Amino acid sequence: MTPPVEAPLTAGKHESTGISRRRFAMSGLCAGATLLTPGSASGVEADPQPPGRKPETSISFSSLKQIDAGLLSVAYAEAGPATGAPVILLHGWPYDIYSFVGVAPLLASMGYRVIVPYLRGYGATRFLSGETFRNGQPSALALDSVSLMDALGISKAIVAGFDWGGRTADIMAALWPERCKALVSVSGYLISNRAAGQSPLPPAAEFQWWYQFYFATDRGKSGYDKYRRDFAKLIWKLASPKWNFDDATFDRSAAALENSDHVDIVIHNYRWRLGLAEGESRYDDLENRLSQGPVITIPTITLEGDANGAPHPEPAFYRKQFAGRYSHRNISGGIGHNLPQEAPHEFAQAIVDVDHY
Secondary structure, three states: OOOOOOOOOOOOOOOEEEEOOOHHHHHOOHHHOOOOOOOOOOOEEEOOOOOOOOHHHHEEEOOOEEEEEOOEEEEEEEEOOOOOOEEEEEOOOOOOHHHHOOHHHHHHHOOOEEEEEOOOOOOOOEEOOOOOOOOOOHHHHHHHHHHHHHHHOOOOEEEEEOOHHHHHHHHHHHHOHHHEEEEEEEOOOOOOOOOHHHOOOOHHHHHHOHHHHHHOOHHHHHHHHHOHHHHHHHHHHHHOOOOOOOHHHHHHHHHHHHOOOHHHHHHHHHHHHOOOOOOOHHHHHHHHHHOOOOOEOOOEEEEEEOOOOOOOOOHHHHHHHEOOOEEEEEEOOOOOOOHHHHOHHHHHHHHHHHOOO
16 A cells, blocks of 8 residues: 655745644545554554543553664564564653554554664663663664664664654754655754753743753652652643543553663763763764754654643744755644654654655
8 A cells, every 4th residue: 555645845845734633534544544453564452442441542562572782672662564664763751662652553554664662761671781871862862773773674764753752863864864764853853952052041941941950960860760650740741731641541651661771861861961961982973963953954844733841942943954855744633742642643644744755
């Protein structure tokens, strides 16, 4: 089955559209998204739906795979045929691979090979050596994904993500464009300049980053370790104020935060970004290149939910960072920060469409 293609856009055109949550179904792709039974090529399973449970909650990845890649033994879900065009989906903090549990079967039904890895510090992903520094630098996470592609024998893939995953996908597209066929990024260009980040923002803007300041303290690290589930649930609610997720949905993802390296990775990530922690010299060249704000040249679609409660840039601010064929889509319907889980059809549609740019 050939994925539907949107009407061609002129190169570099900025398409800002208010896409409703029904748009994807109208495209015809949703009709092919019937979830398959365990053991099928989709890699997902549909459990019986208890009364009162939302349908998305009852979907689960049927099994996980594990592979050594770079510094890690990476746990990942895979859906779709092994010969399909590869798509790598990257989650954010404090979320996990279940952000894409609604996206994966849609893409798999279209013939894509979908790879959804747990990032370092999440789920069953583990460091191969106990001596490896638990580094949360953005470039380190991006190199993890490139190493995963190498281990899986994937030379080129569509990369897509949100939050930490969106930043990771952006970095991959900027530093390794030869490995990335196309990009879908929630909240656009998330590559930050660490030096510029030392400049203070107005109080209202600084207030939005309260958890970074909390994590800069020993109390914050201990508090996050002790209350990581409570902390994550608070972030979910603040970042997606109109997403009425249930306890089963949250608990399924919160389990990934019990990884023994999770707290160290998260704390180092935010302290490094504030200039309060050192990185590793092995990533200096990558970080120096990223500090220049490299332009992304591959085909890209950026997305933003109309109810994103997390700090995020306006689309006009990052438009100049995309030099290839590009469009931006505003997703309506009370969609918050965890856009792929809240609007899986629209996220999958963006991947299908950018594949044909």
